[in-house]
Amino acid sequence: MRGNLVTGILLLIFSVVFWFGADAIPKSRLSGSVGADGLPKMLAIALAVLSAGLIAQTLLTMKAAVQTAGADLNARAEQRALYLRAFGMIAIGAGYLVLVPYLGYILTIALLLLTVALYNGKRPSVGLFLFAALGSVFFYVLFVQVLAVPLPAGFWPRLIG
Amino acid sequence: MEGLFYAWQAVTSMPVLLAAIGGVTWGILGGALPGISPSIAMALLLPFTYNLPPLVAVVLLASVYVGAEYGGSIPAILIRTPGTNSAAATVIDGYEMQLQGRGGEALGLSLVGGTIGGLFGLILLSTLTEPLASLALYFTPPAYFALGILGISIIGSLSEGALLKGLIAGVIGMMIATVGTDPISGVSRFTFGKPELLEGIHFILVMLGIFAVAELMAQAGEDRWTEGSQPKASNARLKLPSLATLWRLRTAQAIGCVLGAIEGAIPGGGGSVAAFLSYNEARRWSKEPEKFGKGSEEGVIAPETANNVVSATAIVPTLSFGIPGSNSTAILLGGFLIHGLQPGPLLFTTNPEIVYGLFGGLFTANIMMFLLGIVILGPCIWLVKRPKPYLMAAIFGLVVSGVYSIDHSLFDLAVVLMAGLVGFVMRKLGFPTLPLILGLVLGYMIESNYRRSLLITNGDHIVFLQDGVSLGLLLCAALIIGFSALREIRRLREPLVLPEAPDQGSKSGPASISS
Known part of the structure; x- marks a missing residue:
């Protein structure tokens, strides 16, 4: 209220x-x-x-x-923790937004997949890293190669020359 | 005859066929994932419809809606977790059948019931919407303005126990719609010098934020949805019902068809209300009511027929008046607007090929749902068994990548994240989000017709009361808000039950339930 x-x-x-x-x-x-x-x-x-x-x-x-009022302080604290967890998803999205122009799409989307899965309770494992790597390749092929969306390339083109 | 020609053209067109197949597949997979509602599955596809031909785009979105209504029943039957809200009623008997080793039969009933419901709804959609097209002759700019106001009033007032919040959400949606270049004078408003805002805030971005990002936020703190609930492989083979079984279940199907038709056409009714009503009525009319809750076939087919009827009849108010009654149809409306099509009475005369083509596309989608429903079960079960963190990561990846494909702008992604934040806060504070979406989508139509009307009369607002249609619609809006306000006041006067402190509560006198 x-x-x-x-x-x-x-x-x-x-x-x-x-x-x-x-x-x-x-x-x-x-x-x-x-x-x-x-x-x-x-x-x-x-x-x-x-x-x-x-x-x-x-x-x-x-x-x-x-x-x-004040009947259940524990529930309120729990609720607050849930809200903070939810806001964390926006923070991850904001991190993607800041990094993608510099790191490029393929690396940043891999980091996003990795971070979101970790943040939502997945423990670090080979499977998780494989998921992030293969997922980023899948997204790259789908958006950049198939749909021809010019997603930010980042520093990679400069590095290659 | 002209309508049939357009519908046939759509049915035989390869791009429309592919859109129907793709949409239904995506819809079934999305619907099967608990937490992905039909509207989220549609919102995720919205950016991809940008570069598609208009008919292909709207058929794709409508097919997702059709597929998602069936997809929701798969985890409801197999793991007792409804994939969509409207599949909640299916859990009761569907999961019981699964426990009895009859999960395949339940899936078959759901698929056949859904297909029959979808086709019945389509017949209603195509017969009900056409007569409404004749109203186009009576619609002037004041009437269009009043129609927009009525739409927001209906949706705002439907928010049970939150009339003020619903109306506030509608007003905020219209405020967002005023950002950008003024449609009449070309003056820029609320752009803060940002060139990205000159064209306004696109409703796709707000929809993606409010539906998809807010849902991801809400689920970030929840438990895993599939842990410890693996479907038994032996029971997960679909078994279609025989014609004799379908004949035996005809009453339950008829109930689903009738209630689905009524609820679908009423704004805010929705698939879940229709499904639960049908379940109850099927039990009341059943010769074996004692079987309900213990694995009754009627208990599965009635709600599943109803929610697929809704997926077609819910499009009636959207196509006839341009007023969507649910989140899914709001996104479908967005699909029309992206391509410069304004659903409403005029659409039948200006773009009949789109309207009748959509009917043809929906027919294909329902047939495809039946065919794909048989083969897609395996991938659905595989997907449902994936850990939630992977699914959330994949959906977030799809959102951030899809947004960029609209305008190739990172600013858009910032808007989506902001909209997600707003959507999440609104949910937590009990504000309905549909009025905001509707205000945003209808904002341009309302403002341009308001200004046009006043240009004709040199600023005299009496024009809205002189026009008969406008007056009637505005009166309806006032009556709807008035009745909702009365209901709310009555509710506020009801005594509050305070479970934490019953003694004190009884001494406190009249109070209300907090929202």
């Missing part, structure tokens, strides 16, 4: 920021009676009203159900 309240407040702040962002959109003679800022401003107002409603609804609910 506290999550709902925080979300409601953040959304309310976001709606205000969005309204000012919409207000800063340059005016154009081609826009007609409603400018490019017309719908964004309406949406900002709609979001503000709805998030105010969410805050009010949550406050009413919290008032009545306050007894349960």
